[in-house]
Amino acid sequence: MTGADPFRGRRIVLAVLLMAGFAVVLGRLVHLQVLQAAELSVKADRQHQKSVTVEGNRGAIYDRRGKVLAMNMEVPSVFGVPASLENPSGTARDLARVLRVRADEIEKKLRQERNFVWIARKVDPEQGRRLERLSLEGIGTVMEGRRFYPKGPLLSHVLGFAGMDGQGLEGVERRYEPYLRGEKRNIVLQRDALGRTVFPKGLTEQGPSSGHNLTLTIDEIIQYIAEKELDDAVTAAQAKGGVVIVMEPKTGAVLAMAMTPRFDPNAVRGLVPDRWRNRVVTDAYEPGSTMKIFLAAAALEERAMKPTSMIYAENGQMTVAGTVIHDHDKSKWITFAQAIQRSSNVAAAKTAMVLGEERLFRYLRAFGFGERTEIDLPGEVAGLVKEPREWGRRTLASVAMGQEIGVTALQLATAVSAVANGGWLMRPYVVSEVRDGSGQLIAQVTPQVRRRPITAETAQTLGTILEGAVTAGTGSKAAVAGYRVAGKTGTAQKIDPETGAYSPALSVASFAGYVPAEDPRLTIVVIIDEPQGDAWGGVVAAPVFRRIAEQALPYLGVSSQDPIKLALAERAGIGMAP
Amino acid sequence: MRLLAGLGLIGLLLLFVWERVDIVRVGYHVERLKTRKIVLQREQDELRVKVSALTAPDRLARTATEKLGMVPPQPGQVILVNATDAVPAPGEPPLPEVRMAKSERYWKKP
Secondary structure, eight states: OOOOOOOOOHHHHHEEEEHHHHHHHHHHHHIIISSSHHHHHHHHHHHHEEEEEEEOOOOOEEEETOOOOEEEEEEEEEEEEEEGSSSSHHHHHHHHHTTTOOHHHHHHTTTOOSEEEESSSSSOOHHHHHHHHHHHTEEEEEEEEEEEEEOOOOOOHOOEEEEOSSOBSSHHHHHTTHSSOOOOOEEEEOOTTTTOOEEEESSOOOOOOOOOOOEEOOHHHHHHHHHHHHHHHHHHOOSEEEEEEEETTTTTTEEEHHHHSOTTTTOOOOOOOHHHHHHHHHHHHHOOOGHHHHHHHHHHTTTTOOTOOOOEGGGGEEEEETEEEOOOOOOOOEEHHHHHHHTTTHHHHHHHHHHHHHHHHHHHTTTTTTTTTOOOOOOOOOOOOGGGGOOOTTHHHHHHOSSBEEHHHHHHHHHHHHHHSSSSSSBBBSSEEOOOTOOEEEEEEOEEEEEEEHHHHHHHHHHHHHHHHHHSSEEEEGTTTOOOEEEOOOOOOOOOOOOOOSSEEEEEEEEEEEEEEESEEEEEEEEEEEESOOOOOOHHHHHHHHHHHHHHHHHTOOOOSSHHHHHHHHHOOOOOOO | OOOHHHHHHHHHHHHHHHHHEEEEEEEHHHHHHHHHHHHHHHHHHHHHHHHHTOOOHHHHIIIIIIIIIOOOOOOSOOOOOHHHHHHHEEEESSSTOOOOOOTTOOOOOO
């Protein structure tokens, strides 16, 4: 055997070819795994992982007894894929029946040359379920959070509302936006070959936490009573509108804040912003004779007057700086207490003159007029109390009667509460607690004293005078059988915007008081704007105070002075002096 | 000995494969449960909204007066004897936790 291998050359060629092949594969491997490793790894992640931004639910709002006033719910939004529709007009007709929208409007959307169109955002869950049953081709739904206000217009001005994107735009919704808003978090999900989600990339990854829940000081039942009685009074008096505030005088907690007309926060589209303005805090008005409460407080505190001090009421007419001041009654000599109870303008002007501009101004500011109450609601105004250097010759007398001064209904309620609680001016508030989704307490609001404008003795003396205003004065229609009521009426002429002078036809009727006078549980301020006919505060506003107190006091468990005697008297139809 | 080592190696490989498959299976199950939870949560929210709307005071009052012929109690018909307050009476200010506001600009007693 020569040993010559006839296949040697072929073997070498094969070996070289194989080695070349392996070299190519190896080279490609190095190229993919080393040189392009980072880039391809990113590409693979992009295909296997899906990153989604998820937002936690917006927090709920409850009343003081835990009743739901506002909460979020996931509802379907309906979209269409026009390119995949064979019969847009038929689909539009089916959709219109479920969504209660005009079919031609939907068809117009479905005939657009686009890949995606919204047909209806945030529809009712029932509509979503009906659509699901129809299973229309080219029509789909995605879930989105929608804000619901189950009580409709109840408390609408305080709650405010959240917009389409879930952001608080008015009221408590706006003021407490940072607390209510749910957390936004980016979550990475793993997807399989079919695009299904397997699980989050990190198994311990948590979803976003929902927003905090708020508990209000408002009581749903008292709010309802206040709104109903206000509506009835506004309708009966053919008035332009009105407001009611019910407050706990000892803490400043607002139990009810009612306004007429109201709006439904579930349907704010098309409403003008004026409709949802919370006029209790945004509008200042000339209060009229309710301001005599604070004139009296200043006079008593400064010992400028005693309840028994005699004042000559000029037979109901007096000229000040060329303007004639009138009284309803034509009295001659009356006591200071009677002057307040009968709401004598002449006596009020004389009392103010005894006090002087500086002292009266100082007390008005001490009671919180001319500055914000710092309530936790947006849009509050300070009202208008001019500095004494800006006062005219008639201003002192005017301010004593509640003219040439602008106050908000809330300022009035807070100041009356200060008289009721022994002289402490409290900061009013509507949110009492903030809790997270698991119920943990995040923040709690405690009553806050702003200052003490008068002593307890002055408050007590003034309270006795104000009780007289109800038992024997202009506020007799505010009397609540079985309870002692203290309060004051007010009837203020409004300035006619056309003439710039006080209008004989336009007025604001009000009543501000508290009950029970011996241990006040409720401060109630009622203001009726532009009532027609007999437009006195004692006629239009005082009965609203009574009707609210009559219902709210038993509801709160505040017993009357003599319940058995009162019940027997009522049953016998005798009636009982309040 | 070699056989045992081979079997052990194969066993380890099978365990590894089983573990990976089971992770994916549990992953799908977790996702199904999550979806179910979301559906139930939505249902609960919807019911809460409905309950809240149905117990709105104006609706209850309307139903009571118009459908059931009830009337609100008149003064004197509700008798509270030795009533205990449903809501704790607020404390007399100043409470220990009551804070004084800083701004005293306009309030200086003589």
